[in-house]
Amino acid sequence: MGRRRVLRVSRHKFPKLVLDPEVVKELCLRAVSRLPADVRRALEAAREREEDPVAKRTLRLILENARLAAERGRPLCQDTGVAVVFVELGQEVRLVGDLEAAVNEGVRRAYVGGYLRRSVVADPLLRENTGDNTPAVLHVELRPGDEVKITVVPKGIGSENMSRLAMLKPADGRTGVINFVLETVARAGPNACPPLVVGVGVGGTMERAAYLAKKALLRRLDEPNPRPHLRELEEELFERVNELGIGPEGLGGRTTALAVLVEAFPTHIGGLPVAVNLGCHAARHATAVWRPGRGWEVQA
Amino acid sequence: MKVLRAPLTDEDIRAVAEGEEVLISGVMYTARDAAHRRLAEAAARGEDWPVDLKGQILYYTGPCPAAPGEVIGPAGPTTSGRMDPYTPLLLSRGLKAMVGKGRRSKEVLAAMEKYGALYLVTYGGLGVLLADRIKRAEVVAYPDLGPEAIFRLEVEHFPAIRPTASYLQR
Numbered sequence: 001m002g003r004r005r006v007l008r009v010s011r012h013k014f015p016k017l018v019l020d021p022e023v024v025k026e027l028c029l030r031a032v033s034r035l036p037a038d039v040r041r042a043l044e045a046a047r048e049r050e051e052d053p054v055a056k057r058t059l060r061l062i063l064e065n066a067r068l069a070a071e072r073g074r075p076l077c078q079d080t081g082v083a084v085v086f087v088e089l090g091q092e093v094r095l096v097g098d099l100e101a102a103v104n105e106g107v108r109r110a111y112v113g114g115y116l117r118r119s120v121v122a123d124p125l126l127r128e129n130t131g132d133n134t135p136a137v138l139h140v141e142l143r144p145g146d147e148v149k150i151t152v153v154p155k156g157i158g159s160e161n162m163s164r165l166a167m168l169k170p171a172d173g174r175t176g177v178i179n180f181v182l183e184t185v186a187r188a189g190p191n192a193c194p195p196l197v198v199g200v201g202v203g204g205t206m207e208r209a210a211y212l213a214k215k216a217l218l219r220r221l222d223e224p225n226p227r228p229h230l231r232e233l234e235e236e237l238f239e240r241v242n243e244l245g246i247g248p249e250g251l252g253g254r255t256t257a258l259a260v261l262v263e264a265f266p267t268h269i270g271g272l273p274v275a276v277n278l279g280c281h282a283a284r285h286a287t288a289v290w291r292p293g294r295g296w297e298v299q300a
Numbered sequence: 301m302k303v304l305r306a307p308l309t310d311e312d313i314r315a316v317a318e319g320e321e322v323l324i325s326g327v328m329y330t331a332r333d334a335a336h337r338r339l340a341e342a343a344a345r346g347e348d349w350p351v352d353l354k355g356q357i358l359y360y361t362g363p364c365p366a367a368p369g370e371v372i373g374p375a376g377p378t379t380s381g382r383m384d385p386y387t388p389l390l391l392s393r394g395l396k397a398m399v400g401k402g403r404r405s406k407e408v409l410a411a412m413e414k415y416g417a418l419y420l421v422t423y424g425g426l427g428v429l430l431a432d433r434i435k436r437a438e439v440v441a442y443p444d445l446g447p448e449a450i451f452r453l454e455v456e457h458f459p460a461i462r463p464t465a466s467y468l469q470r
Contacts, residue, residue, distance in 0.1 A: 064429060189403060
């Protein structure tokens with residue numbers, strides 16, 4: 001009986017996928033040279049809104065740089081980052097081969113063959129450059145269904161270095177979260193290359209809060225969190241961050257952030273973790289989706 | 301707009317006001333984390349430096365490799381504050397100006413005052429636009445460091461701003 005059941009399971013047709021490193025390579029090359037359309041629109045809106053002449057001109061230069069980078073297919077910023085790669089893997093999909101090796105091969109091809117800067121050292125203390133920007137920081141999440149989604153985030157260190165995490169007390173509450181976000185952005189000042197995309201992760205455990213903050217950076221800037229209290233928190237944070245007056249490139253102005261994006265997760269009765277992951281104005285990411293029978297499609 | 305050209309004099313440096321925009325033409329050297337560390341180690345061993353920084357301008361950048369047809373890859377500024385532990389040493393040996401982005405430590409600001417040096421900022425994340433102002437580039441020291449090697453650049457009308465006190469303040 002047991003044996004027959006095993007046989008029946010093995011006859012179920014799971015779609016097979018061999019990850020082609022070229023997919024990851026293309027996403028890396030696209031991400032470093034093209035600003036997502038929502039980020040570009042947010043920069044354009046900020047340029048119209050700014051009254052300060054220095055801020056207005058700085059935003060104009062940021063947009064001009066983005067236009068040239070896309071035109072030439074060259075990186076917006078020389079810091080082409082650590083390649084942070086998110087894979088959402090449909091549980092029905094049967095992966096064939098070594099996923100992590102394929103991701104790293106794609107990163108290698110993009111960074112070496114695409115004349116991108118290789119910024120990864122093999123050991124944080126010994127600090128020898130790996131020469132090909134590998135390894136990527138790979139996150140895999142299981143999802144129901146038979147689709148696979150890959151997002152590449154070339155994460156620059158200027159903004160990453162100014163990111164912070166705090167284990168607040170439940171009594172600190174919403175006000176504590178707001179103060180920590182404002183303090184983090186103020187401390188970052190010009191260093192993180194504003195206008196920023198501010199990713200905030202609240203709740204979970206220490207590492208979950210940090211992960212949520214990073215994932216928040218992948219959201220569309222013009223789509224607020226669907227939960228009303230989080231949407232309100234995003235709106236209040238956005239307003240107050242922009243009242244800090246840091247402005248584009250820290251040269252002053254109303255545009256310190258393009259968006260504040262909050263993600264939350266259930267947490268412990270005794271805890272209130274909060275992580276703030278700062279993203280610079282080169283808010284780069286690129287995504288492709290795989291479906292059985294249709295192959296890979298790069299999302300615009 | 302004022303054009304700065306190395307070697308810089310004390311007079312050149314005094315003439316730039318807070319918040320003033322300038323253009324840099326002529327020679328700039330690059331150095332970032334690893335090159336600074338090597339310079340400091342060489343100094344500790346009593347060895348000569350591979351470049352003479354007297355009167356020079358240092359640009360904190362680690363460019364992308366040049367693609368075919370490019371002088372240099374995208375080359376915007378990196379965060380200056382990471383170089384702070386090494387900067388007083390460089391200033392004591394005659395470095396006159398630094399170009400980067402972000403804030404500096406109290407120690408660096410004091411050393412700038414003491415030795416008569418200028419800190420300028422340029423636009424973070426504008427790699428392509430700024431690389432277009434670089435007309436020549438060659439590695440002159442530490443080629444094994446790749447993007448962190450010391451380059452000698454020749455630039456034309458490279459934009460920079462002397463930051464205000466509020467920019468530098470925490």
